[in-house]
Amino acid sequence: MIDAFASAIDALFADPNIGEDALWKAGGVGAGVAVRIIRKSPDRMAEFGESRAVLSTVGIDIRRSQVATITEGDLIVIGAETYRIIGEPMGDALGLVSACEVVKV
Secondary structure, eight states: OHHHHHHHHHHHHHOTTTEEEEEEEGGGOSSOEEEEEEEEOOEEEEEETTEEEEEEOEEEEEETTTOTTOOTTOEEEETTEEEEEEEEEEEOTTSOEEEEEEEEO
């Protein structure tokens, strides 16, 4: 059953309309490792007393089969843009994908 999900995940990341080529730099150094990522930009609601603000965020999903040890402080380079992973990446229930919150550097 997990093989079917892994194949589906691989197909999503390989799709040129969804996945993107990137470089992962462990600790932010080195030449980097070529990976496929899915970039997400969900809005989040922040509350300040009686006020609310919508904050844009950037998230990156990366397959654990390509990067099993991704952690806070690593860099993801997509074309000319560089992002730093903030916080610990969260894994999915099957251990196939790590979801990372990132900031542009």
